[in-house]
Amino acid sequence: MSGGSQPIDGVSTDEAYWHHGIPKIWTWLWVASLVLNSSSAWAVEFYASWCGHCKRFAPTWRALAADVLEWRPAVILGAVNCADESNKEVCRDFRITRYPTLKATAGVLHPVLGSSIQKGLVTWRECSCLCYNPSCCLAFPYSTEEVRGFFQKNKVAYLALIFEKNNSFVGREVTLDMQQYTNIAVRRVLSNEEELVKEYNVTTFPSAYLLVNNGSFSRISVQEEARSSYTSFLRGLSGINDKTLILRAQNITTPPPSRVPGAEHPTETTHWKHADNSKLYMADLESALHHSLRVETAKFSILEGEQLEALKHYVAVLTKYFPGRPFVKNFLHSLDNWLKQVKEPNVSQRALEKPPNPAVLTNDVTWVGCQGSEPRYRGYSCSIWTLFHLLTVQASWHSAQNAEVLGAMRGYVHYFFGCETCSEHFEEMAAESMDQVKSLDEAILWLWSRHNRVNARLAGNIAGIEDPKFPKMQWPPPDMCPSCHKEINGQHAWDEAAVLHFLKGHYSPVNIYFAYTKPETFLLARESRDVEETTGAKGKGNGIVGMEDKERREEEEGGEQKRTEQVDPVVGRKMVAQKWQALKAAALAAKKKQHLSKRDTAPLLMTDDNSRQAVDYAAAQEHLRRRGLKSKEIIGVLEEEEDDGVRKSEWFHVLGLHYSHLDIGLYFLSSMCLLGMYTFYIRLGSSKGRPRFSMA
Ligand SMILES: Cc1cc2nc3c(=O)[nH]c(=O)nc-3n(C[C@H](O)[C@H](O)[C@H](O)COP(=O)(O)OP(=O)(O)OC[C@H]3O[C@@H](n4cnc5c(N)ncnc54)[C@H](O)[C@@H]3O)c2cc1C
Numbered sequence: 001m002s003g004g005s006q007p008i009d010g011v012s013t014d015e016a017y018w019h020h021g022i023p024k025i026w027t028w029l030w031v032a033s034l035v036l037n038s039s040s041a042w043a044v045e046f047y048a049s050w051c052g053h054c055k056r057f058a059p060t061w062r063a064l065a066a067d068v069l070e071w072r073p074a075v076i077l078g079a080v081n082c083a084d085e086s087n088k089e090v091c092r093d094f095r096i097t098r099y100p101t102l103k104a105t106a107g108v109l110h111p112v113l114g115s116s117i118q119k120g121l122v123t124w125r126e127c128s129c130l131c132y133n134p135s136c137c138l139a140f141p142y143s144t145e146e147v148r149g150f151f152q153k154n155k156v157a158y159l160a161l162i163f164e165k166n167n168s169f170v171g172r173e174v175t176l177d178m179q180q181y182t183n184i185a186v187r188r189v190l191s192n193e194e195e196l197v198k199e200y201n202v203t204t205f206p207s208a209y210l211l212v213n214n215g216s217f218s219r220i221s222v223q224e225e226a227r228s229s230y231t232s233f234l235r236g237l238s239g240i241n242d243k244t245l246i247l248r249a250q251n252i253t254t255p256p257p258s259r260v261p262g263a264e265h266p267t268e269t270t271h272w273k274h275a276d277n278s279k280l281y282m283a284d285l286e287s288a289l290h291h292s293l294r295v296e297t298a299k300f301s302i303l304e305g306e307q308l309e310a311l312k313h314y315v316a317v318l319t320k321y322f323p324g325r326p327f328v329k330n331f332l333h334s335l336d337n338w339l340k341q342v343k344e345p346n347v348s349q350r351a352l353e354k355p356p357n358p359a360v361l362t363n364d365v366t367w368v369g370c371q372g373s374e375p376r377y378r379g380y381s382c383s384i385w386t387l388f389h390l391l392t393v394q395a396s397w398h399s400a401q402n403a404e405v406l407g408a409m410r411g412y413v414h415y416f417f418g419c420e421t422c423s424e425h426f427e428e429m430a431a432e433s434m435d436q437v438k439s440l441d442e443a444i445l446w447l448w449s450r451h452n453r454v455n456a457r458l459a460g461n462i463a464g465i466e467d468p469k470f471p472k473m474q475w476p477p478p479d480m481c482p483s484c485h486k487e488i489n490g491q492h493a494w495d496e497a498a499v500l501h502f503l504k505g506h507y508s509p510v511n512i513y514f515a516y517t518k519p520e521t522f523l524l525a526r527e528s529r530d531v532e533e534t535t536g537a538k539g540k541g542n543g544i545v546g547m548e549d550k551e552r553r554e555e556e557e558g559g560e561q562k563r564t565e566q567v568d569p570v571v572g573r574k575m576v577a578q579k580w581q582a583l584k585a586a587a588l589a590a591k592k593k594q595h596l597s598k599r600d601t602a603p604l605l606m607t608d609d610n611s612r613q614a615v616d617y618a619a620a621q622e623h624l625r626r627r628g629l630k631s632k633e634i635i636g637v638l639e640e641e642e643d644d645g646v647r648k649s650e651w652f653h654v655l656g657l658h659y660s661h662l663d664i665g666l667y668f669l670s671s672m673c674l675l676g677m678y679t680f681y682i683r684l685g686s687s688k689g690r691p692r693f694s695m696a
Pocket residue numbers: 052053369370378379381382383384385386389413421422423425426447448449450451452454455458465467470471472475476
């Protein structure tokens with residue numbers, strides 16, 4: 001893979017990737033083998049797709065890639081998206097904790113703008129030449145002897161000499177510009193190489209001379225003594241060979257694998273999800289938890305000191321105030337307990353990664369309310385704001401300490417939030433006034449007003465980081481909360497009491513919608529399968545709770561495709577309507593054939609496709625299995641269904657309540673009670689008229 005302004009054939013083109021044409025690096029193995037073992041010098045930008053500053057920096061990196069396109073294979077530019085979970089290990093191993101970070105095979109390049117990066121690249125190229133491959137060091141200054149013996153040693157038609165001062169980069173840049181051309185060599189000669197300076201009668205620096213292998217030479221006459229002028233003059237010489245011949249001969253245009261199999265991790269699809277901006281979505285909140293706890297913290301192989309304390313504080317606040325689904329709350333509780341019991345001064349990432357058993361949390365991201373019009377917009381940063389607003393409001397209903405949530409947010413943003421400039425800005429605001437927050441309501445308003453300050457700073461689409469569909473505004477806008485806005489002396493003013501009231505309603509658990517969330521059974525199934533895949537521990541739980549061994553074997557023998565169908569959210573999404581019908585049909589058939597009772601199939605059959613009610617598919621499926629329905633007859637429907645914007649999640653939405661499979665279990669229990677009572681009363685009825693007690 002190589003850098004440049006043009007898309008490279010065969011490289012997977014990701015819509016989310018705005019560094020168009022710069023190689024996207026997928027996996028640690030690949031990076032390690034390509035970057036570290038390469039005789040080329042690599043410069044890689046590590047970024048996060050949600051990070052505004054990375055978006056702002058992207059044009060510079062892109063322009064640089066275009067500019068140094070001709071420096072391949074000596075210098076190659078790449079980019080790695082650290083927000084992509086499949087790159088988690090790469091980013092950790094390269095010790096990337098903030099975005100954007102530029103790293104080169106010989107050190108870190110500081111993300112400074114413009115030509116200084118280029119100069120940095122040139123200097124670094126020289127250093128890496130020394131470290132890795134001395135024979136490639138064409139950019140070192142030439143001595144008088146080297147120039148004199150040049151044509152004896154090298155079978156080329158031309159030698160271009162760039163005379164320049166030591167601190168000039170022109171000679172080195174032209175050398176790199178021309179290094180893919182055959183039949184010509186470019187060398188820099190320093191102004192203190194007196195003999196040569198005299199011999200060629202050099203009076204200005206820089207200036208360039210062309211030596212021909214027949215012994216003639218002339219000054220290169222250009223309008224401006226600059227890199228671009230020299231390069232275009234030299235490229236116009238007759239007999240200069242086309243670079244693509246060399247590239248082909250060296251086979252360096254071969255693209256890298258677009259994705260290493262197994263590196264994929266289910267992430268969001270580009271499929272548009274219906275969302276209402278007056279609602280909160282649990283999918284966003286759970287995705288924020290997952291990303292903050294498993295991706296942002298995963299950048300550090302060891303957590304210790306204040307950073308570890310910040311994590312503990314964050315998790316403790318989440319555990320207290322996150323209004324999650326029961327199994328998510330369990331997850332947080334387990335993590336919190338585990339962290340509290342840590343006696344060592346540090347915690348390794350590996351230890352942290354072990355999921356607290358048996359609790360489970362989604363292990364991918366699904367943006368709904370935080371979805372951007374393109375994958376490069378919004379997402380994580382939106383969700384973390386949403387999460388913290390929700391927590392400040394939740395804390396106000398409990399007897400929390402005033403700045404407990406704000407403190408957790410401050411610590412989290414300071415130590416873990418990858419966007420460096422965001423973190424610095426937030427810290428400035430916190431240092432300025434967070435300690436003046438005197439009540440829980442003030443904490444809600446403090447966060448609201450600081451968020452609005454950030455919105456104001458970013459408004460107006462600075463450097464294209466604003467999602468055009470979600471322009472930055474002072475929030476809540478009048479259409480969301482008319483009473484929040486008032487006028488004092490013709491000037492807009494906020495009615496803070498109304499704002500507080502609005503925020504408490506907006507960031508309240510009853511305003512959280514569960515569309516696009518995955519049920520616990522689905523997550524457990526996926527998690528245990530992941531464990532199985534990584535440990536190779538086949539047969540040790542396939543995630544289908546309570547499944548008989550025989551059936552599990554059948555399932556495994558059923559082949560990969562079936563398993564994929566059951567769990568792959570993308571495939572599932574496409575096929576779900578069909579599957580749903582098939583599952584119903586299978587249940588009906590089974591009911592007839594196998595004499596399953598109505599009770600057994602009830603949860604499935606009572607569900608109306610067009611209603612807003614939805615059944616816990618996985619629970620129903622599991623239930624049918626237990627009732628003897630063969631696995632082959634049950635088509636896995638673990639994914640939500642979407643039909644004209646009406647969603648049926650695996651959780652019931654009935655009167656605003658969410659029913660899990662536990663609820664369905666209770667439903668069966670109550671059905672049985674009813675049945676029992678019914679039988680009892682029938683018996684009672686049939687015994688009417690008969691004396692209850694023997695007559696005396
Ligand atoms: C702590 C922090 C600091 C950041 N600093 C920077 C920075 O310095 N530079 C930069 O480029 N990006 C920064 N970002 C990212 C930026 O603020 C946005 O998150 C990002 O641009 C995505 O914007 P968005 O349109 O999704 O809405 P966001 O601003 O992320 O808001 C998310 C949701 O919160 C709600 N909301 C909006 N405003 C408010 C409010 N005032 N009160 C309550 N709820 C509100 C809305 O429903 C909105 O959809 C920061 C993010 C965080 C978490």
